[in-house]
Amino acid sequence: MSADELFYLSIAEAAARIKAGALSPVELTQAYLARIERLDSQLNAYITLFWDEALAAARQAEEEVVAGHYRGPLHGIPLALKDLVYTRHVRTTGGSRVLSSFLPEEDATIVGKLREAGAVLLGKTGMHEFAYGPTGLNPHFGNVRNPWDAARMTGGSSSGSGAAVAAGLCAGAIGSDTGGSIRIPASLCGIVGLKPTYGRVSRYGVLPLSWSLDHVGPMTRTVEDAALFLNALAGHDPKDPASAREPAPNATAALGTGVQGLRLGLARDYFFSRVNPEVLAAVERAVALLEEQGASVHDVALPLVHQASFINSPIIQGEAATYHLPLLRSRWQDYSPEVRLRLLPGLAVTGSMYLNGQRARALMTQQALALFDQVDLLISPATSIPAPLIEEESITLDGRTETVSNALTRLARPFNMTGFPAISLPCGFTTGGLPVGLQIAGRPWDEATVLRAAYAYEQASPWRQRRPPL
Amino acid sequence: MSADELFYLSIAEAAARIKAGALSPVELTQAYLARIERLDSQLNAYITLFWDEALAAARQAEEEVVAGHYRGPLHGIPLALKDLVYTRHVRTTGGSRVLSSFLPEEDATIVGKLREAGAVLLGKTGMHEFAYGPTGLNPHFGNVRNPWDAARMTGGSSSGSGAAVAAGLCAGAIGSDTGGSIRIPASLCGIVGLKPTYGRVSRYGVLPLSWSLDHVGPMTRTVEDAALFLNALAGHDPKDPASAREPAPNATAALGTGVQGLRLGLARDYFFSRVNPEVLAAVERAVALLEEQGASVHDVALPLVHQASFINSPIIQGEAATYHLPLLRSRWQDYSPEVRLRLLPGLAVTGSMYLNGQRARALMTQQALALFDQVDLLISPATSIPAPLIEEESITLDGRTETVSNALTRLARPFNMTGFPAISLPCGFTTGGLPVGLQIAGRPWDEATVLRAAYAYEQASPWRQRRPPL
Numbered sequence: 014m015s016a017d018e019l020f021y022l023s024i025a026e027a028a029a030r031i032k033a034g035a036l037s038p039v040e041l042t043q044a045y046l047a048r049i050e051r052l053d054s055q056l057n058a059y060i061t062l063f064w065d066e067a068l069a070a071a072r073q074a075e076e077e078v079v080a081g082h083y084r085g086p087l088h089g090i091p092l093a094l095k096d097l098v099y100t101r102h103v104r105t106t107g108g109s110r111v112l113s114s115f116l117p118e119e120d121a122t123i124v125g126k127l128r129e130a131g132a133v134l135l136g137k138t139g140m141h142e143f144a145y146g147p148t149g150l151n152p153h154f155g156n157v158r159n160p161w162d163a164a165r166m167t168g169g170s171s172s173g174s175g176a177a178v179a180a181g182l183c184a185g186a187i188g189s190d191t192g193g194s195i196r197i198p199a200s201l202c203g204i205v206g207l208k209p210t211y212g213r214v215s216r217y218g219v220l221p222l223s224w225s226l227d228h229v230g231p232m233t234r235t236v237e238d239a240a241l242f243l244n245a246l247a248g249h250d251p252k253d254p255a256s257a258r259e260p261a262p263n264a265t266a267a268l269g270t271g272v273q274g275l276r277l278g279l280a281r282d283y284f285f286s287r288v289n290p291e292v293l294a295a296v297e298r299a300v301a302l303l304e305e306q307g308a309s310v311h312d313v314a315l316p317l318v319h320q321a322s323f324i325n326s327p328i329i330q331g332e333a334a335t336y337h338l339p340l341l342r343s344r345w346q347d348y349s350p351e352v353r354l355r356l357l358p359g360l361a362v363t364g365s366m367y368l369n370g371q372r373a374r375a376l377m378t379q380q381a382l383a384l385f386d387q388v389d390l391l392i393s394p395a396t397s398i399p400a401p402l403i404e405e406e407s408i409t410l411d412g413r414t415e416t417v418s419n420a421l422t423r424l425a426r427p428f429n430m431t432g433f434p435a436i437s438l439p440c441g442f443t444t445g446g447l448p449v450g451l452q453i454a455g456r457p458w459d460e461a462t463v464l465r466a467a468y469a470y471e472q473a474s475p476w477r478q479r480r481p482p483l
Numbered sequence: 484m485s486a487d488e489l490f491y492l493s494i495a496e497a498a499a500r501i502k503a504g505a506l507s508p509v510e511l512t513q514a515y516l517a518r519i520e521r522l523d524s525q526l527n528a529y530i531t532l533f534w535d536e537a538l539a540a541a542r543q544a545e546e547e548v549v550a551g552h553y554r555g556p557l558h559g560i561p562l563a564l565k566d567l568v569y570t571r572h573v574r575t576t577g578g579s580r581v582l583s584s585f586l587p588e589e590d591a592t593i594v595g596k597l598r599e600a601g602a603v604l605l606g607k608t609g610m611h612e613f614a615y616g617p618t619g620l621n622p623h624f625g626n627v628r629n630p631w632d633a634a635r636m637t638g639g640s641s642s643g644s645g646a647a648v649a650a651g652l653c654a655g656a657i658g659s660d661t662g663g664s665i666r667i668p669a670s671l672c673g674i675v676g677l678k679p680t681y682g683r684v685s686r687y688g689v690l691p692l693s694w695s696l697d698h699v700g701p702m703t704r705t706v707e708d709a710a711l712f713l714n715a716l717a718g719h720d721p722k723d724p725a726s727a728r729e730p731a732p733n734a735t736a737a738l739g740t741g742v743q744g745l746r747l748g749l750a751r752d753y754f755f756s757r758v759n760p761e762v763l764a765a766v767e768r769a770v771a772l773l774e775e776q777g778a779s780v781h782d783v784a785l786p787l788v789h790q791a792s793f794i795n796s797p798i799i800q801g802e803a804a805t806y807h808l809p810l811l812r813s814r815w816q817d818y819s820p821e822v823r824l825r826l827l828p829g830l831a832v833t834g835s836m837y838l839n840g841q842r843a844r845a846l847m848t849q850q851a852l853a854l855f856d857q858v859d860l861l862i863s864p865a866t867s868i869p870a871p872l873i874e875e876e877s878i879t880l881d882g883r884t885e886t887v888s889n890a891l892t893r894l895a896r897p898f899n900m901t902g903f904p905a906i907s908l909p910c911g912f913t914t915g916g917l918p919v920g921l922q923i924a925g926r927p928w929d930e931a932t933v934l935r936a937a938y939a940y941e942q943a944s945p946w947r948q949r950r951p952p953l
Contacts, residue, residue, distance in 0.1 A: 334835055
């Protein structure tokens with residue numbers, strides 16, 4: 014394989030070669046760094062790059078593999094971190110000017126796990142300011158551009174991770190997801206993004222946006238890679254108060270077992286309404302393909318999801334404002350006006366508004382849990398639209414105008430509220446050549462079935478690892 | 484034994500006789516009902532009595548026992564319920580005029596468990612209005628009086644349960660505890676009150692005050708009875724979102740194993756400061772007795788507990804106001820002015836105030852958990868004062884004046900915030916003849932060690948089952 018194709022190896026493929034001694038982690042890392050050097054000025058996926066440290070980690074991995082100390086599927090694999098993940102003594106900006114010179118004292122728990130797995134960390138990727146800035150825009154570090162069309166956004170807030178994975182600027186990346194921020198850029202960039210069950214992956218050392226909604230998870234080019242990556246991240250961490258003691262089974266174990274007998278639920282009146290027609294058509298074809306593979310399709314209803322945005326607002330606003338209040342006081346001038354305007358109303362959320370939000374959310378979650386008596390998975394588009402232009406602010410669907418931000422989060426956000434695992438994976442392209450994302454959500458702690466269905470679809474579909482025109 | 488002593492049998496004693504066929508549940512129930520008829524006009528422990536239903540349940544229990552279908556230690560035992568526990572088609576007032584004719588559609592989960600265990604339910608006991616009214620006072624159903632001195636209060640909010648257990652008007656009673664409301668009346672009435680670990684006992688069908696602080700538990704005359712009663716109440720209930728899946732071991736199993744080797748922690752600068760001197764002396768003697776029995780005593784420090792009341796306020800205020808808002812709107816005139824004045828400020832608690840309260844509470848809990856590396860139990864007075872006069876509003880200790888409410892809750896409340904199990908049991912009397920309560924708190928889920936130490940103390944002390952002068 015020529016060096017200019019190494020950066021499109023999946024993690025699983027690269028790992029097999031590294032393990033077999035057929036691929037050097039140094040060679041692989043150099044291929045990614047060269048690719049970054051060539052393309053990142055166009056895409057702006059990275060905020061910070063670890064040139065020397067990455068090569069040093071790659072050399073160490075190579076030595077270990079040669080010496081027979083192979084650590085597992087992430088050994089020697091070049092990965093990226095969304096820039097809200099703490100890296101010891103390396104700046105962690107949260108996409109903000111406020112933290113532009115913040116040097117954490119220690120690594121996030123997941124960074125420790127990735128280092129332990131032998132991964133090569135290439136750098137920190139771009140994101141909306143504090144994961145809360147206007148969709149697609151970052152006034153401090155510049156806007157991230159979509160590898161499929163540089164005039165378009167990658168969604169957010171894990172914007173840079175989405176672009177980097179899609180463009181072959183890393184083999185996989187960490188994203189975080191409070192209202193869709195892993196799945197939205199995955200959908201818009203034609204990659205795989207997995208939001209695990211709430212509590213599955215530690216958030217210790219990850220800047221919070223809204224701690225009862227925040228999730229951390231993998232963004233990759235294949236479903237198998239997402240499972241391998243999840244294996245390295247999952248597990249209890251006493252340092253994250255929301256981290257669960259639930260055992261973390263091997264996420265790759267059931268990958269190849271198909272969808273025969275799986276019951277797919279479609280809550281059409283919410284998840285298939287006000288959706289771009291080309292997105293809708295691609296998702297319907299994906300459902301049909303899964304049905305051909307042996308799954309059955311069932312209409313289900315989730316009435317409270319229609320109130321999701323209303324229920325969610327006081328929760329995210331109240332928590333975000335509470336976290337930011339001390340920083341707003343001390344660093345007011347370093348926040349962008351847009352983020353200030355999003356944070357300030359949160360200070361006026363009353364305790365009762367917040368608590369009623371959490372209570373309604375609990376009811377919605379109960380209602381959603383009950384659906385799993387009838388079905389095994391919930392299927393929908395990941396986003397109601399393909400990648401918008403960077404400057405686009407609103408969109409009209411079925412005669413109703415809404416903000417781009419709402420169109421992007423509307424179908425993803427309910428699974429932050431319920432905490433269920435949910436994945437976005439490529440399921441086709443618009444006539445304009447933009448990727449479409451299929452969302453599959455499952456029972457709490459049942460990433461295995463989500464990944465199994467995603468894998469079955471990916472293997473049967475023609476969209477596996479399509480590459481953007483770069 | 485003469486009929487006028489049956490009502491002072493412990494649950495364990497009565498159960499042994501019932502099981503052996505030596506005591507009829509009907510006879511026992513009649514003894515309690517006669518005692519109630521004679522004394523409750525003085526004490527006002529009950530809001531509602533189940534005369535016919537209690538006798539019917541007693542007859543059924545008798546028949547079952549005679550037929551060889553003995554259900555266990557609560558079979559045929561007459562118990563009472565704080566009047567915030569839902570009883571199907573029987574009014575559940577919460578001590579309020581608002582709910583004075585509220586007839587629940589179903590039993591609380593714990594009521595179902597007690598019926599299943601064969602218990603005889605005698606009635607519903609008095610309490611502060613919505614567990615939030617002024618200490619010792621109830622304008623709707625009258626004040627509950629202390630069996631040791633009718634001019635004095637029983638504390639609250641499980642006022643009637645405390646009086647009824649102490650006066651022999653039931654063999655045990657359900658209480659609830661948001662800031663000490665099981666342990667305070669236990670302390671003031673000279674009985675045993677156990678607040679189990681948060682999540683141990685279902686609160687489904689129990690009127691909430693502040694759901695992140697509310698606990699339900701047993702009030703009895705002996706430690707063994709508290710353990711037997713807990714066995715019947717504990718266990719996961721999917722209907723209570725905070726109910727834990729933690730297994731509920733047999734609480735009586737370790738009762739007789741003594742305190743040899745147990746490490747007792749005393750956080751003196753908080754839990755032994757601003758305490759009535761006679762209370763302090765009694766608790767010091769209790770600690771010395773436990774030391775004689777083989778426990779070791781250690782000074783520990785819990786700095787954040789000094790902020791407990793400040794941290795707690797927005798939590799209880801915010802949650803209580805959120806629950807009551809719809810009722811305040813529809814039934815404003817039926818709330819007492821005092822409870823309105825306590826509830827209304829809660830509507831002005833902001834989400835950030837509430838969330839910062841919960842965050843600070845989490846830090847305090849972490850700090851408290853860390854103490855269990857050094858010790859096995861935390862020992863203190865349960866209340867800083869013995870039973871005050873009913874009309875008393877403030878108290879001066881060590882030159883500082885505080886409300887009676889604060890003096891009563893100050894030492895109990897921290898364990899609502901941490902969720903740790905905590906018991907109050909009698910440890911002596913003031914020269915004026917008022918009971919003093921010893922508080923023992925333990926690790927989460929470790930009621931067993933709490934009960935074991937309490938039992939060891941009770942067996943070695945001269946205070947076991949002292950009876951008020953009635």
